[in-house]
Amino acid sequence: xxxxxxxxxxxxxxxxxxxxxxxxxxxxxxxxxxxxxxxxxxxxxxxxxxxxxxxxxxxxxxxxxxxxxxxxxxxxxxxxxxxxxxxxxxxxxxxxxxxxxxxxxxxxxx
Numbered sequence: 001x002x003x004x005x006x007x008x009x010x011x012x013x014x015x016x017x018x019x020x021x022x023x024x025x026x027x028x029x030x031x032x033x034x035x036x037x038x039x040x041x042x043x044x045x046x047x048x049x050x051x052x053x054x055x056x057x058x059x060x061x062x063x064x065x066x067x068x069x070x071x072x073x074x075x076x077x078x079x080x081x082x083x084x085x086x087x088x089x090x091x092x093x094x095x096x097x098x099x100x101x102x103x104x105x106x107x108x109x110x
Contacts, residue, residue, distance in 0.1 A: 048090055055083035 062076030097108050 045090065045094065048086070052083050052087050052090075055079055055086075059083065 059076045059079035062079065063073055066072035066076060100106075101108050
């Protein structure tokens with residue numbers, strides 16, 4: 001079994017079959033569903049980024065508007081913290097998928 005970063009993981013050297021040959025991303029009968037699913041997955045990063053931006057803006061405005069109220073300022077701070085943690089989780093998930101793609105040679109996000 002050959003293994004190099006940036007190369008496809010070859011399961012059988014004599015036939016040259018890779019992981020992607022055994023686990024195809026989509027098949028002909030369900031191509032419509034898989035096409036829709038991957039379109040949704042690809043665009044969910046954009047949707048989550050917009051929600052993240054809105055949460056940061058709302059939290060920032062809340063901190064400015066509630067400068068005299070410590071409890072509401074703490075709530076706004078928690079909103080910003082939650083948005084940043086969500087962004088880190090989203091970024092980590094994206095890069096884990098990219099690393100798996102790199103190691104196995106299978107394109108996960110089309």
